[in-house]
Amino acid sequence: METTQTSKAVITIRNLYKRFGDNAVLNGFNMDLYEGENLVIMGKSGSGKSVMIKCLIGLEEHDSGSINVMGQNIDDLDADQLDELRTEIGFLFQGSALYDSMSVRENLEFPLRRHTKKFGRIHDAEPLVLEALESVGLAKAIDLMPDELSGGMKRRIALARTLILKPSIILYDEPTTGLDPITSKEIVQLMQKVQELYKTSSIIITHDVDCARAIANRMILLIDGKNYAEGSFETLQNNMDPKIQAFFK
């Protein structure tokens, strides 16, 4: 596989183990993310996909193995360095995770409050906020509160909040769950647009086959805490392994 990639790896995961009590969620997971690609990770619910990307960004601590993000081993980073690294990584949460008590504008301004190193101190966040909102096509929603938004709008606002820091890597945690097929399609299109616009590398965690088909440059199937199979969407779809076929039915 690596021979087909000309660009360098931005994220490298080796032998990742994570267990919650008796439940071994990750069992020696290996993964590489190359610059500019859309990597789709598919797996059943509870197969450890979300845990994996949370480990990746330091929200969960892994038990053993190594995670290397943009040349830095995240185990070696202190809180400040980790924060700095996180400005380079956008994270789109499953349920959008907009702050309920804040308006859309405040939600978007929030990441700017602390991630000042990348932009310096920001005195007027308005242009950045508007730019991010326009990139998801929701500039008019700037003064609404999250509970006034539909699910699809929330997802887009959440994406805008992720984009406002202009990250080089975006992690999508189930970007289309809980959305109707049409909205899902809109979101996927938006993701592709963002990819072109910001030249990001992305990891997309999903079990939505349509989404995977539309966006994946490469796929990893996560089964029992391991990368069970790897390859392009077509390669895996044509694989006769019943465990793999189960995903595409």
Place this chain on the structure above:
Amino acid sequence: MKSILIEIGELSYFAGRFFREAFKRPFEYREFLRQCYNMGNRSFLLVGITGFIIGLVFTLQSRPTLQEFGAVSWMPSMVGISIIREIGPIITALICAGRIGSGIGAELGSMRVTEQIDAMDVSGTNPFKYLVVTRILATTLMLPILVVLSDAIALYGSYLVENLKGDVSFQLYFNEVFGSLEFGDVVPSTIKSFFFGFAIGLVGCFKGYTCGKGTEGVGRAANAAVVYTSMVLFILDFLAVLVSDIFYDL
């Protein structure tokens, strides 16, 4: 039993983390002020009404007994001491445990469940500082103020009853109240109020912040916040009485 000990251990760890984080920069002023407003001003009406009714009822209830002894003139000092020393702080704290504690528990719980806390973390804001430290500080500082206001309103309610039933002037009533009070009454109850506020914030945040998965977890967090806070409040109150008794003897 073991789970209770684990819970206490986790709570202590959580409290320790609060103290470590509270003194680290940056301090989230805006969120702190917002929480102060939410907890202070927004609780005032509830606390005020409760205090007023407590003052009213307390006076109405104890008046006949004192009348039997012909000691109605002791009413202001008795009401004053009991409200300032005990009833004001504990009632206000319990009301706030119900309103603020459950609010914090539910809010942080739902933020945890919907990954808002994670989102904050990713956004470079320490959610512990932003959410927990500000809330605990806000309750710690706002509760004593609420207690003072509630005390004042309760005493006013008591004065109204006294005035209607016994024709006592405002000045005489409050002279009697403050004449019977000593710093030994006010200082411990004020210190106690700070601890009550701290307990409400701490337990509420702890329950919310460490909330389990799902909407059920949120409900449980809110509920547990109130129950545990009330329990902790009574334990603290008991300890406060013990400690202030010791200091009173010195």
Place this chain on the structure above:
Amino acid sequence: MKEKSNTQKLKLGIFVIAGLVLFIIGVYLIGNQQSMFGSTIRLYASFQNINGLKTGNNVRFSGLTIGTVKSIDMLNDSMLIVGMAIDKSSATHIHKGATAAIGTDGLVGNMIINIIAGKNQTTTVEEGDTLTSFRKLNTDEMLSTLNVTNENAALLTADLLKITRAINAGQGPFATLINDKAAAADISQALQNFRQTSYAALKIMQHTDQLVLSLNDSKGLVGLAKDSTTSNHIRNVAANLDKTSNNLNVAVKDLQLTINEIRNGKGTLNYLVNDTSLAIKVDTTMGKLDMTLDQLHEAGIKLNENLEALKHNFLFRGYFKKLEKEKAKVTGNR
């Protein structure tokens, strides 16, 4: 957005300031009551027993609260020094002779120190002065004293009851005095006798007077004096008379004393009630008095006899006849 958060801040500010102001007012009022603010001077007083006085208790001067107890130090096993903070303006009215006493505020109230104005009204107290202390009875002591008084009263009434019972039952001399009609009659009789006797005595005196006068005037005096039997007789009579009147004098004095004592009630009641010997004495006095009176009576009779005999003596016959004539003349003139 900005405006909203500003009004929030404003409201929060009002809220916090309201709370703080109320708190400060409360603290100030309490402090005022405890004279913690404003200028005070320190006065001291030493006590043997402070009866549970505590720091923070009030100090009163003429019933006005003017300060609080600030310190209590044990000097030795029988001396406690109490330091008081006194409001400066009130302290100008306290003079050096003032005394400090520990008392209670009401029957079961707090302990307080009462400062009582003294006699020395010249100089006012100064910082650090020690007031003389006055140990006022506390409730405990008061009650115990009252208890003793009560016990005494109980004993007294019991005794009194005994006495009145005894009197009613007719025991003891006093009772006799009160209840015995015969004794009363005796006394009254004795007094009557006495009156009679004294009247008789008076008469005798008059007679003797006249006799002596007439003897002086009479020419037959020499002859009479020469008659030794008669002169002896007269001498006897005079001596008897002297003795009788002396006895009478003593008896009258005795009686006077007794009556006076009874009238003045100077412990006499007590004596009469408790002292049987006195009663006996009174009795015997009465007896003696009776006897004396009897003797006197007898003496009077004897004297009369003597005089009668003298009348019949030829030497005096003429005198007595003349006396009778004069008497008749007097009565005839009337």
